[in-house]
Amino acid sequence: MPEPLLVVGVLVAVFVGYNIGGSSTGVAFGPAVGSKVVTKAGAAGLMSVFALLGGWTVGRNVIQTMGGDIVPSEQFTLATSVGVLFFVGVALLVSNRYGVPASTSMTAVGSIAGLGVATGTLQMASMGRIVSAWVVAPVIAFWLCAVVGRYAYPYLDAAFRLDAAENGLFTWSEGGRVAHPTGVNDDATTRQFVASALVVAIGCYMAFSAGASNTANAVAPLVGGGYLGSDVGVLIAGGAIALGAFTIARRTLDTVGNDLTDLPLLAALIVEVVSATLITVLSVMGIPASLAVSATMCIVGLGWGRATRTVRANDALSGEGEAPVSVGSLTAERAETPSDVPGIGEEDPEDLAAADLFDPATVGRVVILWVLTPSIAAAASYVLFSLLPS
Template identity: 80%
Template sequence: MAALLLAVGVLVAAFVGYNIGGSSTGVAFGPAVGSKVVTKLGAAVLMSVFALLGGWTIGRNVISTMGGEIVPSSEFTLPASVGVLFFVGVALLVSNRYGVPASTSMTAVGSIAGLGAATGTLHMATMGRIVSAWVVAPVLAFWICAVVGRYAYPYLDAFFRLDVPEKGLLVWDDAGPIDYPVGTNENATARQFVAAFLVVAIGCYMAFSAGASNAANAVAPLVGGGYLSASVGVLLAGVAIAVGAFTIARRTLDTVGNDLTDLPLLAALVVEVVSASLITALSVLGIPASLAVSATMCIVGLGWGRATRTVRANDALRGEESAPIAMGSLAEEQADDPRDVPRIGEEDPDDLAAADLFDPAAVGRVVILWVLTPSVAAAASFALFSLTSVVR
């Protein structure tokens, strides 16, 4: 009976990892796919490799936290582990069904917290540390990108001029079942190839950070209970994430690459570097955190900071009237030379309002599911372990 239950637990863990791959791939490679730098198949391959690398290295710290510091390891009996993972998987499946990148870490922690609350074993100090990070990380992501947007973005854009040809950098042969490159776009420049390399490289960095943070969400209860070693657990999570990246990730790639935002490459690089760095740092500390939340707050912060260049700080403090700040701040044409960039307060508000930074409906859908998925997981977990004696 125990062997059968363990098999069920492994299957449920694989199901969770599958959904993690579906949601995280869009966050990591949506900008690269949306700008036609890589294909969806290429994104899946890169996600599989770098997510496994992140889980194998830094991810062990997060597994340790989720497998024994939120609730004692002794609480992760086989039935309890299966129950926790089941609620995580169901919540994530609902999120992926609507094509948005879910907050996997928040959902997993919510399920474990529901177990701890029901059994009276929840470590409040650990939960306080995790929840504090959940509040601080998005705020920090917003303000870092807001500062970059206000003071550095137009100069970076004028200096690097990152873009790609409308038809992409490579010529693809799509006659067979798998597309493969057969040449390069004759109109592509060396600078555009550098831009493509950067956006793919940083997408890989995001995949690494996603694996570091999210591998634990699939296997921490089984590892914490001693049913799998940490290495076997990471391998199981890595394979399951890869399956999700090759299948259901296609919809979240469309959401992040097209629906959520139409970012130019430089903006995508800024968002990816800041969000991945925050999540990697938290993973080193053993704190599970949401890459999706941080990435979206980076997008909003970068656009807001860029839009505030129409107003000088001194003028705002004196209460002088100025044009309203609009959230259409990254896609307009910039100066060709850093020396030609208008100073703060000299930007034309009409230029900054030329294009919308993000689709409010898409962002609202994402935010609702960020709140809904961990709440459903925590409530269902608490109800199950309160009303049954399965963990006793």
């Protein structure tokens, strides 16, 4: 019979995974559900499969880092494992209850770091590598998307003209327990089918990256301490993520749950591809990181880059031009063909000064919380584990 504390640890791990599934499903499949390409149940099913795939493959590297590289694995007794998972669970609970954008990965690392400081076992080299990645990755996300926004976005928008079908691609059954398509919407075009396929494919990619990065947040302490095998830990986390995807994710999918869905479809796809790729690369390196942080910086970078097309680089350097920085510039009217796109410095600033897609004050609050949440977790963890007997 398993120890009662181990049962508690597994239940807390399931709670963490459950909340990860609830929040990440909206990020990955909000655009697909919002454009009526897949149902909420379909999104949950895809999330379950691809998050498990990400955890089963790339996610093992992150489990290794969090379960034995930040502090030695022998530090993860049952009591400390439950304590670390408790802090992650509280951060998720606050995030879901009050809409505070807490980073699960950062909170988990902060909790483990607090344990390491309290016991004098923190591996500074590993911690420094993680923190460096937290600083560098958002900067890379911003500038990659800024370059795309300034030099490529209007041409891509004119060339591909990605639009979701207003009434969806399919007609759906009415009533019954499970909705299913009954036919094809006659108004949907081939281009819209291609756009919708891209939305679903990239949603699956984001689900994969979310599973790769977040599986460790649920089970790394228990796996690192040897209380769960790696395979069992990944399956437990994957099952918990699936449970969250099929239940509480419905609420986030109702409001689509993230700023991506306020963007034009092409912009959302660019943001998703860049942010998911960054997180996947970091996960391959064994570094836990926040998908929400990368995605938000991609949104800001893409909008800023698009808005700066009103000013040539040499004019900006000489102080003769001033570029608006409205992210709403992404909603500016597109050119009919790539050849019709005005050159840099030729666009009217008023055409790009559309309403902002989010409040800059809110973005500032989010950035502060990205720093504050893991710091508070580390401090609280230090206090707790300093009081526990060695």
